[in-house]
Amino acid sequence: MDRTERVTLTNMCMITANHQILVLDRKDPTWPGLTFPGGHVEAHESFHDAVVREVKEETNLTITDPRLCGLKQFYDDQNQRYLVFFYIATKFQGTVKSSPEGNLTWMTQEELLTHQLAENFDRDLLVYFDQTRQEHLLDGERDEPF
Structure with missing residues (x-):
């Protein structure tokens, strides 16, 4: 057997400072709306190095x-597994600069929840904000954080 x-490997990182969260307003028509910076893990790249690189790029x-x-985790339209590793970062250097991915804004958690989020991102946020949850599973029949 x-x-x-x-498997497609990706990441997403919630960056926080002074009770605010850095939010990306994605321009991508396939998944528009507010989310966190992140992207694909390249071949032979560690998950850590990939999230650091993607955050820098975006x-x-x-x-x-x-x-x-x-x-x-979910299955894409070709029925292949898609994994998104969720990270939190509180230490960083540099000055925020938007990228072609979209505009960046600092928001409180409360402000974030009042804006147009990317599809299913509200369910992802449960994993970020509720320390008893570790996974968001989307499989056609289920859409639940646990």
Whole structure:
């Protein structure tokens, strides 16, 4: 029995400072709305290095000591597994600069929840904000953080 499958590996990072969260308003028409910076893990790249690189590319910030806090998994339109590793970073250097991915804004958690979020991102936030949850599973029949 083959125990391997094709998997897309990605990350997303909630950056916080002074009770505010750095939010990305994505321009991508396939997943528009507010979310956190992040992107794909490249071949032979560690998950840590990938989240540091993606945050730098999308925000101009260099994060240190990002903490893995959970994950999301679902199957894409080609029925291949898609994993998103969720990180939190509180230490960084640099000045925020928007990228072609979208505009960046600092918001409180309360402000974030009143804006147009990317699809299913409200469920992702449960993993970030509720330390008893570690995973968001989307599989067609289920859409639940646990």
